[in-house]
Amino acid sequence: MLRDLMQVYVDKRYCTGCQHCKDVCPVGVYEMVDRNSPDVNKDSAPPEAQWKGVVDPATKAKWENVNDGHRHFADTNDGTSGGISVAINGSACILCQACLIECEGECIHIIDDNGNHYKSVYK
Numbered sequence: 001m002l003r004d005l006m007q008v009y010v011d012k013r014y015c016t017g018c019q020h021c022k023d024v025c026p027v028g029v030y031e032m033v034d035r036n037s038p039d040v041n042k043d044s045a046p047p048e049a050q051w052k053g054v055v056d057p058a059t060k061a062k063w064e065n066v067n068d069g070h071r072h073f074a075d076t077n078d079g080t081s082g083g084i085s086v087a088i089n090g091s092a093c094i095l096c097q098a099c100l101i102e103c104e105g106e107c108i109h110i111i112d113d114n115g116n117h118y119k120s121v122y123k
């Protein structure tokens with residue numbers, strides 16, 4: 001089935017809040033949203049991938065003590081990191097794939113207009 005639009009969503013359970021996706025996306029697909037904001041699930045993530053207040057334990061263990069200049073799992077965004085990523089403008093995606101290799105949580109999903117499903121793999 002042909003789809004009309006690109007679909008992008010973040011599986012919020014795995015998002016570290018590193019902000020890499022927002023920083024690399026050339027077309028403004030992502031916004032960083034505070035974890036307690038009512039806007040935190042305003043992308044097309046399916047119910048199981050929405051933010052319900054619980055980080056995936058393995059992802060937290062892997063990243064919580066990494067000191068790379070980005071805050072991990074902070075509740076609020078300070079302009080450089082923190083909060084959680086929401087793909088508010090997924091239909092603008094041009095599938096450049098920049099975010100797909102920069103996502104620490106490996107939690108970005110893109111479904112193109114032919115229905116092909118891409119998932120981020122951190123490089």
Ligand code: SF4
Pocket residue numbers: 008024025026027028029092093094095096097098099100110
């Ligand atoms: S693949 Fe799409 S969402 Fe990701 S950085 Fe490129 S344009 Fe932005």
Ligand code: SF4
Pocket residue numbers: 010014015016017018019020021022084085102103104105106107108
């Ligand atoms: S790059 Fe991945 S882990 Fe980092 S803020 Fe974006 S969606 Fe979350």
